[in-house]
Structures are given as structure tokens and as C-alpha cells.
Amino acid sequence: MSTIWLDASICISRLAAAGFVGRDFPMNRSLKTNSLPLAGAGDDEWAPITAMMSSRLMVLANLLRRGAILRYKRLAGLSSVEFGLVASLGRRPPMSVARLAAAVGMDKGQISRALAGLVSRRIVAKAANPDDSREVLVSLTRTGHAAHDAIVAGALERNRRLLEQMDKAEIDMLMKQIDRLTQKAEQMLATERELS
Secondary structure (H helix, E strand, C coil), X not given: CXXXXXXXXXXXXHHHCCCCCCCCCXXXXXXCHHHCCCCCCCCCCCCCHHHCHHHHXXXXXXXXXXXXXXXXXXXXXXXXXXXXXXXHHCCCCCEEHHHHHHHHCCCHHHXXXXXXXXXXXXXXXXXXXXXXXXXXXXXXXXXXXXXXXXXXXXXXXXXXXXXXXXXXXXXXXXXXXXXHHXXXXXXXXXXXXXXX
């Protein structure tokens, strides 16, 4: 399952994580709304932030994320953090809490409450690592696997509905372009980190 994109929102969210790219909008410059260029136009004219690709992708990602949260709450009774944990644990061997935290992009403290709730509802099981008793391993229970399967089925259905108006060639091209933009956004993020 690790190679399956659980939801189009996952790939779009990778792009949204790069944030806005642009320059400050000058306060003393007035532009006519109907004469504003679209994002990607030359540097001589500035588009409003809402017309830029990064902004549009964030709107799309947020719509998909909000729909996913509602669906997984309805299907499996999971909050957004919980369904992220269940999806990351998937049908994998038990993993450390630190590795799980890295997989979902949060620190151990941030996920501890969600994990405690999942353990109390018998969705996740905790056990000491037999190779290192100081480390706790977490895995899905039978109930957790059922929740995971509901998440995957729901994600596949949402992905199908999202892309149903596109043919295979268009989808292939879109995925390639998303990968290219993601790679560029990662480079831009690395540059910003170096400058910070």
C-alpha cells in the first residue's frame, strides 16, 4: 500500500507545504482588476496572490483535506490527526513512535494524545520493542486494520471522483507535472531554510 496514493489531497498537500512564493504587493500601485495578469505572467506585472498557482493549489488541497476529514470522521470515527496516524501505520510491521511521528510530520508530543485515544479505543496497540525496551512500538489492531481499509476504500473513491472528468493521458501528465512542481518546491524550501 505504500506506493498507492491514498488520496489526491496527499499529492496536492505536498505542493501546498511549499507555501506562497512572490513579492510584496506595493501599496502605492493601483491595478484594475480586469487587467491583472494570471500567475506565471512576466515579472513586469504582478498578479494578486489568489491568482498564483501556489494559492490555487492550497485552495484545492484545503478543500480536499476538509472533505477527507468529514468522510473519515463519518466512516471510521477518526479525527484528522487520528486518520493520518492510522493511514501511516497501514498494514506495516510495528513501528516506533518516533518513526510514526516523522512519517506524519509531527513531533512525538503532538501525536501522544491522539495515540492514547486510539489505544483506548483498541485501534492501535502499544508494545515494548524486544530489541530495545526503552522504545515503544505501535501497530494497528484488527479494529485498526478495518479502519485503515475504510480509509483506503474512501480515498480511492474520492480520487476516482476527483479525476473522473480526465482521461488517462491527462492524469499521467498531471501527475508528472505535480512531481516536477513538488521537486522544485522542495528546492525552494531548502533555499529558504538556508537563508533563514
